[in-house]
Amino acid sequence: MPEARPAHRAPPGPAGLRYQALASDDVDVHAGQLSRWSQEYDQLSPGRFAGRVRELWADGPRLQVFHEHTHQQTSQLCLPWQGSVWFGIPDGRHTTPVHFCGRLQPGDALRPVLRAAGNASFTLRTPEDFGIYGVVVDAAWLAERLDALQLRDAGAPGATLQALPVPPAVHAAVCHTIEEMLALGAAGGGAHDGALQAWQALLDRLLTLLCSAGHAAPPAAAAQADPAANRRRLATVLSARALVSQPLNHTMSVDDLCAELHVTRRTLQNHFHSVVGDSPADFLKAVRMNACRRKLREGGAATVQDVAAQWGFFHMGHFSHDYKQMFGELPSQTLRRADGAASATGFNGRSVPGSSRSRPAPRPPAAGLAASCGPRPAAAPATAG
Template sequence: MSSRSLEAITDPHATSRLCVHTRDAQEQASSFGLLHQSYEQLSTGAFSGSLFAISANDITVFRESLDQSVFQTGVSDTQHITIAAACELSERAYWNGRHIDQDSVVAFTPGREFELRTPMRSVCVGISLAPSVLQSLSPERPPEYWQKLFTHHDCWSETGRLKFDLQSRIMHLLQQVGAAGDPADGAADLLDLRELAIDYLGSVVERGQTGGQKLRIDSYPRIARRARAAMLERLGEPLSVTDLCNELGCSRRSLQYAFESIYDLGPVAYLRTLRLAAARRQLTSGMPGTTVQEVAAAVGFSHLPRFAQEYARMFGERPSESLAAHRPARAA
């Protein structure tokens, strides 16, 4: 496991490589510093993820693999626009109010919040660029134009040759650098990729195409977002579906449909994943004096054996094992 994080490269002559393999969803999220994000594991079983990336100057290319369904929330880096496309999706995903498939491309707009749910198995490749490089597409437009454009046009369907070429070149470069071991060997290829990415984005702008399937009810993302906030505020308290409906002023059916559309889970199951994720953060924090019983009570589990059973089912290890693996070493 690794806690390294990919950050922006400021030296124009520097090239860096990052390769991480993780067994924890939140550690996976923190590896990619260009997206300030958080991952919540939704499916049950031991988590496995990897990230391989190479950066130089104002460009980063990456490949991410996830072997569990996760819900990703965060804010894109203000100095970069990131586009990502799936090489593999075991089922459709959710992106900012839309259901998307393997033909979809998404754009993480600088400084904008995002929501993404990936299925049990997903592999994607992407590229991050400084927005200023897009000026060559239309020099007369101000820099703010591109941010506004991709804010309202952050998903499109793509089966064309340019997308295939871009994905193939990214995969080839990452494999080449991974085998060679010297990131500097890929510096020239990165510059070529930047030009290819600019041409690709220019073609997207010309077509003005949108993609993904909008949710049947526009209010579902808002309902789910408000319900999630209420759950996070009351993780340690009893909270029923009726309580949520009364607080949000919505019907049980609307709440159920909203959660199934966005998280692929009902509200009760999703609340359980939030509580278990909060427990995992506490158990792996390395704080002295932490006990399994105290953590279980803090996240709303009054029955310790039930908590241990649910935790092991969710993360593939017992809570005591998570605690022991991150217990601070005793002083001699």
């Protein structure tokens, strides 16, 4: 079974700083890398997956900064930890746009700082070779610190999800500051007496940059966008994804989906192109392929043919070819690796002596995240750790 490969872990530094860098070659493992998040990713472009996360966690205050890179195109359902505010800053390496909760984000004169409250799930549709910086901070502490710094938060009051445009110079300063914080964590954070002061200075600089983001005038297209219409488009796409990701729903045609979702075929087509930049058929086929891969990674008694049939793939030659093209290996190889990893653990799930297998990444229920792009439901899925 694919594993998270720890590249570096530094000892705790000031304020309980803990740093780790993890690499993975499987989209599901990668989705479980961020501490205390619940996430589910689908790989959308063909080829071997490669992902990397560099993360720094602080206990006082509760703060998480990270850089995440994915080599393939992905569709992401994300939920930060309870009581936090998330800032997402695409690092600018990509040349194609990013979809945030179904909205295409600018990438030229103004660049986006994305925000989500810790009780809100959100979606990203990312291009190939995509990098994003993340800052997650305790919401109550953030409000207190902004008061102490006499800063006015440029974010919309009460908004759970928003994208604020910033000039390239501010974007570059945010990215540089986060890199400095990650470097401090990678170095151990406590190597010299001024480490705590350096950390506090970097944190205050970062908060000043992030919470001033959005004072620039938004592009005309964004100003004219209809938020309610965008939410309807996104809800339709997520509902279609949730339907086809469940086993034994393979008999649903595009017309069946339209009837279930109460939209016309043309409306469904337009919604998919707007939200994920792809056709319903292509996107939903990738969703079903990823569902098969998750099931195969569980191992057990199911055969490849049984798993493929649950998601509507009945021609094994075509399925094996498409699967290998998408994930870089045959479905039988995925299943063998999963069964081999299972045999290295005891019946109680504990590793037997000599086994180096990492624990599998925790997976949130698909329906719990895909139900909406907005406030967290009352029964939130277990956080990733």
